[in-house]
Amino acid sequence: MPIQKSGAIILRSQALRETSLILTFYTEGFGKINGIVRGVRGPHAQYGGGSLEIFAHDEIIFYERKKSDIFTVSQCDLIEFFNPIRQSLERLAYASYMAELLDSVTSPGDKNAEVFFLLLNSLKLLSGESSARRVARIFEIKLLNLLGLMPTLGTCANCGNKTDMPVKFSVIQGGLICKNCLGADKNAMSILPGTVKFIEHIRGSSFERVARLKVVSSVGKELEAILRKFLDYHIERRLKSLEFLKEIEK
């Protein structure tokens, strides 16, 4: 692979020796990549302006290293810093959660420019006046949809019949189950028709449209609980950012 250039957002940062960092980026053109950035500290440090901070939106130049799946990043220029996120503990907690969630459900090399723009738009929205909780729900649903992990909603996830109310949401069956199939999962959760509609609306509408959406609190709470169980089932490790979020939301 020759020298490449791409828009990129930093998901994770790890110090490597005294003057280098290993950064995990989600890039527009190449999906998730890990890259070494050298010369980040000391008298010859060449990076300023926050381009190496987590969530920074940068333009990076990078190339392959011999016998390594970690790239060398030779240039990292800041495009957007998302300052308002860094000034609010709540917004910071939600941004950390979105970055960690994306990191945990993607593998290096899976390219998906739409995922990149979903993260970028979500960080922009989180930098404004929108409710951080709502941004997180939009991010979760749209991410599941883009990765092909969306729960089954129109038909019963167990028997395939059309679902008529009342239905329940089954994490292990992967979506709604009809009243004949309630025995298939005794831990299935109740779900309001409004919650099902809300998920479908977010999935089917543009980011710009759903960004302005208001949600009644019963639906918001139920949606949060259902998505949490569904995502936890698909993610192998426990997300550290969730502990932080819990503290913030107390």
Ligand SMILES: [Zn+2]
């Ligand atoms: Zn069924």
